Amino acid sequence: MDEPRFIQPEWPAPENVRAATSTRIGGASRPPFDTFNLGARAGDDALSVKENRRRLREALSLPEEPRWLAQVHGTRVVAAGTVQRDESRADAAVTDRPGVVCAVLTADCLPVLLCDRKGRRIGIAHAGWRGLSGGIIEQTIKATGVAPGELLAWLGPAIGPDVYEVGADVLDACRASDPGCERCFRPGRSERWYADIYALARRRLEAAGVHAVYGGGLCTHTDAERFYSYRRDGRTGRMATLIWRTR
Template sequence: MILPNWPIQHRVSALSTTRLGGDSQGPFDSFNLGYHVGDSIAAVDSNHQRLLEYLPRPAQWLEQVHGAKVYALTSRTASIPWPKADALYTRIAQQPLAVMTADCLPILLCNEQGTEVAAIHGGWRPLVQGVIANTLRLFDSSAEQLYAWLGPAIGPLRFEVGEEVKAQFCAQSSAHHSDFSLQENGKYLADIYSIARRQLAQAGVIRIFGGQFCTVTQSELFFSYRRDGQTGRMASLIWRN
């Protein structure tokens, strides 16, 4: 497990899993939490049971669709097993929120009082569609009162994209030009950490932590779809204490 390096641990709990410590075999070894990748269902079930040992109750999961929809889990909302969305928000105490990744950026959010938490699946498509802004709108706390942690994602030296990806971000803000580096082959290296930090800061979130990982190069720790194709999924979770 990787724990966020932010000064809010006494009010919220959060973690990101690695690929280590589970029961999956082959390209999914060993702590794969994704049911949709072709792994043994029994192995994934066992890995979920292992994860549950660290949680106060079963997590709320998503069927992630690379969009910008946020699922708000409230006392009046009937929890459904796998809602289609790319972010989660709740004020319910001890209710873990989970997003799965294998190169995309997990973003965990909470307010300084520890009464509101959110988890975002920050692939480039959700980010360019505004998933961060959509999530922040659900918080009662102002952006200046929030903490953000950026979990394991593809690093800035490995995320190659085309001109069309850069153009979509730069159409939103010219500041995004500096998040892309032109390569000799005409493609760009995108810094997904910098993109997320910029969007958070533009929204007023100034207390941002994490962002020092690379799922592609740190193969002993992380699954990477871009590196391996068929592979497992990690999870990032947050909950109110």
Template sequence: MSTQQQWLIPHWPGLPNNVGVLSTTRRGGVSPAPYDDGMGGGGLNLGTHVGDQPHNVAQNRAIVGDMLPAEPVWLSQVHGTAVANVAEVRPQEVPEADASLSTVPGRVCVIMTADCLPVLFADKEGKTVAAAHAGWRGLASGVLERTVEAMRAAGAGELTAWMGPAIGAYQFEVGPDVMQAFLNGVVDDSGVRHVKAAFSTIDGKPGKYLCDIYGLARYLLHRAGVASVHGGEFCTVSNSGRFYSYRRDGVTGRQATLIWLK
């Protein structure tokens, strides 16, 4: 299997032809355990902050770079809602942000994850693209809505979105504080119903819930006016041979989800 075949090319109906997308896995790189591929080979860890040797990360980023028109604009992700415009980022600069957008061909937006939800956006005319990092804190704080607002301010029309690999609904155990964080953001009974539908009780664990982060993201995207939402079929925790997972392994690597205008 080639390196490219070990990555994900999102199934995204309606994506404009001038938009490039790619989602890496843990396979196809050079990093040793615990950043390996889960099957005894080198792992494609792209995170510089997880304890892997810098030369391994640099080589892994070069492997991914061979598939891209330019070096991605890497972010310092802090579970916030800031959105960086990659056209305004200087070479070697690493903005503190949890989303980025581009209206310029050849500039690559990238999000790194290891259970948090990566969401890619494109307007249907192929003029604007974006990527957002949506862990539950950022999701509850409005990172998807801020990304949509930034894209519209940049001239985007009707939007479509794709949700990449994240912790699945049967693996994401949370407390009542997480549900309340999302309930704090709704103002009507319909919103309350949508939020509560994403949380299910766990037998024998009072006060604990299983959280469907994909379901929450779909609701928030639809509320923000994004009706065309795809993806959401992968679970990082359950598939140890394909994805890095912080919840599962603790010390682990990071995969990336990328989008750009051609």
């Protein structure tokens, strides 16, 4: 049996801040969720998801069960310590409490991690194009209560700019809240566009005052061995990105 495998963020976070993104390797789920699906709403067998979440806690030595969100592609941010059992309809969470594990699930959307340079406040956001255009990054930054210049950000695996084809409605929605973002799009087929979700997120972070931004560049769509992709497969599993404080 394969052991769960993870992506470790390469960013200068304080020693007491831990983070990881899961891959699809090392779980108990059967096709099309093979094998390490952590999403309870993807259509997978509930017992398989429960076992995968147990393996997640064990492999990362997590201090508690992650505070899973009921993600809705919105802009609501919650205090992670108040979240109970997938019940909070939100797409981002923050905390200043050690031992509270913030988490989002993705299969093409962008997971964004935040922490302050002293390791006192952490946050996480699930950012698809709707969330980005609606301001999920800005809302999460605000919810940390930290001056943006004191924050570090890391961008996890998401669908890459060579395959993320969208309609003009996506370009219009992003342009409405971020004039000048056209440079993050290039023409596709039949009046469609290829969007660079990493570049869109970096613009938002930079405009908000977060200048220390790391990560980006791992494409969920093209790396089928490691990552789930909703665009590629339709019925599929979810990876988890997590962040927590040890003290």
